[in-house]
Every structure is written in structure tokens, then in C-alpha cells.
Amino acid sequence: MNWDDTTDAEAAAERLVGAAADGEDQAVEAALRPKDLGEFIGQEKVREQLDLVLRAARARGATADHVLLSGAPGLGKTTLSMIIAAEMAAPIRITSGPAIQHAGDLAAILSSLQEGEVLFLDEIHRMSRPAEEMLYMAMEDFRVDVIVGKGPGATAIPLELPPFTLVGATTRAGLLPPPLRDRFGFTAHMEFYGPAELERVIHRSAGLLDVEIDPTGAAEIAGRSRGTPRIANRLLRRVRDYAQVKADGLITQEIAAAALAVYEVDARGLDRLDRGVLEALLKLFGGGPVGLSTLAVAVGEERETVEEVAEPFLVREGLLARTPRGRVATPAAWAHLGLTPPRSQSSGNGQQDLFGA
Numbered sequence: 117m118n119w120d121d122t123t124d125a126e127a128a129a130e131r132l133v134g135a136a137a138d139g140e141d142q143a144v145e146a147a148l149r150p151k152d153l154g155e156f157i158g159q160e161k162v163r164e165q166l167d168l169v170l171r172a173a174r175a176r177g178a179t180a181d182h183v184l185l186s187g188a189p190g191l192g193k194t195t196l197s198m199i200i201a202a203e204m205a206a207p208i209r210i211t212s213g214p215a216i217q218h219a220g221d222l223a224a225i226l227s228s229l230q231e232g233e234v235l236f237l238d239e240i241h242r243m244s245r246p247a248e249e250m251l252y253m254a255m256e257d258f259r260v261d262v263i264v265g266k267g268p269g270a271t272a273i274p275l276e277l278p279p280f281t282l283v284g285a286t287t288r289a290g291l292l293p294p295p296l297r298d299r300f301g302f303t304a305h306m307e308f309y310g311p312a313e314l315e316r317v318i319h320r321s322a323g324l325l326d327v328e329i330d331p332t333g334a335a336e337i338a339g340r341s342r343g344t345p346r347i348a349n350r351l352l353r354r355v356r357d358y359a360q361v362k363a364d365g366l367i368t369q370e371i372a373a374a375a376l377a378v379y380e381v382d383a384r385g386l387d388r389l390d391r392g393v394l395e396a397l398l399k400l401f402g403g404g405p406v407g408l409s410t411l412a413v414a415v416g417e418e419r420e421t422v423e424e425v426a427e428p429f430l431v432r433e434g435l436l437a438r439t440p441r442g443r444v445a446t447p448a449a450w451a452h453l454g455l456t457p458p459r460s461q462s463s464g465n466g467q468q469d470l471f472g473a
């Protein structure tokens with residue numbers, strides 16, 4: 117991807133450390149997905165609870181309760197939905213909120229489900245309102261009203277549905293209307309993964325891809341993966357290429373660090389955009405506070421790109437704070453870029469009130 121002529125937020129989301137799936141991810145992810153709960157790494161609480169829900173349903177010979185999975189992209193929501201289907205020995209249908217714009221689209225999907233089928237609805241918060249209302253009834257009573265005709269002559273024909281399990285996924289459960297949220301029997305929040313878990317993901321994927329990696333190499337990639345298995349798998353593939361071309365194929369710490377330096381992913385997983393924002397904030401504005409628009413102009417990006425693509429991770433990493441007076445760098449940001457805060461900061465101005473530095 118060429119950064120110089122792609123500045124919109126969507127293109128930025130396709131970067132190497134972006135959490136959304138790109139074309140290559142989609143092609144290889146199928147091979148890397150854990151197939152059952154035992155293979156699924158981390159998320160201990162979610163796994164334990166889901167295991168109980170599924171076992172109980174199996175013991176009753178019933179269809180599992182509807183499941184809502186919330187969490188950032190790339191944390192394993194699609195994978196879990198497939199595992200739910202596999203554990204219930206049920207078929208799965210995969211679709212997403214934005215793909216369902218009319219209630220009729222949803223009716224067509226629901227009425228073609230088989231008994232016990234798992235329906236995975238990604239980005240469920242982005243469904244249209246009428247479709248959402250149809251879903252309420254389908255989830256609760258396994259029934260939909262299909263509207264035939266238009267205007268005063270329109271009639272609702274009730275249609276019985278076979279019992280099915282809806283697995284809804286959303287980046288933020290808070291975005292869902294309460295009536296929809298309440299219809300899920302089980303809600304799980306997926307957390308970002310810790311370094312040890314990401315190392316296990318990387319070792320597992322390396323095994324499946326037939327890539328040789330030592331523990332130091334896995335640790336190096338894990339540290340740059342932003343808590344996200346999808347990013348870990350993607351970085352692993354880029355490092356593998358480098359190891360094959362520039363070395364003997366074995367991924368060590370040195371190889372991983374050198375490879376990811378080529379791709380401008382730094383030791384904490386910041387890429388060029390993230391570092392650009394941080395550098396502008398530190399070098400041009402002395403660490404802030406500075407307004408979002410000014411900061412965006414300084415890095416030559418759209419406001420939205422800075423706010424939606426770069427900042428969330430910088431905030432999560434404790435490198436940047438959004439304050440009422442503007443964006444402010446934390447002491448960790450200065451340390452990360454190897455810069456010394458200006459004297460006035462350590463001797464007391466706004467920064468001191470904010471961070472007690």
C-alpha cells in the first residue's frame with residue numbers, strides 16, 4: 117500500500133497493523149482458525165462460560181441460546197461462531213449487519229435456515245431498523261411476519277422458523293438497542309490478548325504454515341501485534357517472507373525485528389501513521405495540548421484518520437490523552453520516541469496537573 121496517496125480512514129484501516137481483515141487475511145485465515153474450544157487460545161472466562169452453555173444445550177438436545185460477542189476486530193469473534201457451530205455439529209451461515217438493509221433480506225435468510233443452524237451476524241449494530249425489529253421476533257418466538265404487498269392492501273403472513281442460534285458480533289455492545297441486547301441468552305466480551313497468549317497464537321500459526329520460529333522470534337512479533345491475533349498472524353507472514361529471502365527461514369528475535377523495521381512497525385506495534393501523530397505532537401507542539409484539527413494538518417492527514425485510526429491505539433497504550441484542552445502526550449510517549457520533554461514541563465505547567473509528572 118502506498119501511504120503517499122491514500123489518506124482516507126478506510127485505506128488507513130488496511131495497513132499492516134490494522135485490525136480489519138484484508139484480502140490476504142481472508143484467504144489464509146480459514147487455515148489458521150482454531151476448530152474447537154480446546155484449540156482456541158486465551159479468553160479463558162469466555163471459553164469456560166461458552167463451554168458450559170454449549171454442553172448444557174447438547175445435554176438437553178436443544179439448540180444453544182443466542183450468543184452476543186463484543187470486542188474489537190481481529191479478536192476471534194468469527195472464529196468463535198464457527199466453533200459454536202462445530203461444537204453443536206450444526207451448519208453455519210455467515211452474514212453481516214451492513215449486508216442486511218431491508219427486512220426482506222433478513223426474512224429470506226431466516227426462512228432458509230435449517231433446524232439448529234448457527235446464524236453469524238457480524239456488525240449486528242449496523243443492521244437497518246426494520247430488519248432489527250424483525251430479528252427481535254425471530255430470536256424470541258422463532259417466527260417472522262412477512263409483509264406481502266404495499267400500502268393499505270399489505271398483509272402480514274406469519275412464518276414459523278426452525279429453532280436456530282443467532283451469534284451476533286459487535287465492536288461495542290453499548291451500541292446495541294437494549295431490546296436486542298436483552299434477547300441474547302449469553303453475552304461475552306472479548307478482551308485484547310496478552311503477550312504470552314499472542315506468542316501461543318504465533319507458534320500455533322507458524323506450525324500450520326510450516327514456518328520455523330524460535331521463542332524469541334515469537335515474543336518479538338507478539339510485542340508488536342497490538343493485542344490482536346489477526347495482526348499477529350499477519351505480521352508472522354511478513355516476517356516469514358523476510359526470513360526466507362534474507363536469511364535461512366528461521367525466525368529469531370533479530371530477524372523479526374529487522375523484518376518489522378522494514379515494514380515500519382515499531383517495538384510497540386506503532387506504525388508510520390501512529391508515530392507521525394506522536395512525533396508531531398511532541399516535536400511541533402511540545403507534547404500539547406493541541407487541537408485535533410491542528411494536529412491532523414501537521415501530519416498531513418484527515419481529522420478522521422487521526423481520530424479514528426491512530427488515536428485509539430495511542431490512547432490504549434497510554435501514549436496520548438484526549439483532554440478538554442486538546443491532545444496531550446504522556447511521559448510514556450516521550451520515553452517511547454526517545455525524546456526529552458522540554459524543561460518547562462518538568463518544572464510545572466499543564467502537564468504537571470494532568471500527569472503529576
Ligand code: ADP
Nearest residue numbers: 145148149157189190191192193194195345346
Ligand atoms: P473477528 O471476527 O473478531 O474479527 P476472527 O475470528 O476472524 O476475528 O479472527 C481473526 C484471525 O485471528 C483468525 O485467523 C483466527 O485464526 C485468529 N484468532 C483469533 N482468535 C484466536 C484465538 N483465540 N486463538 C488462535 N487464533 C485466533
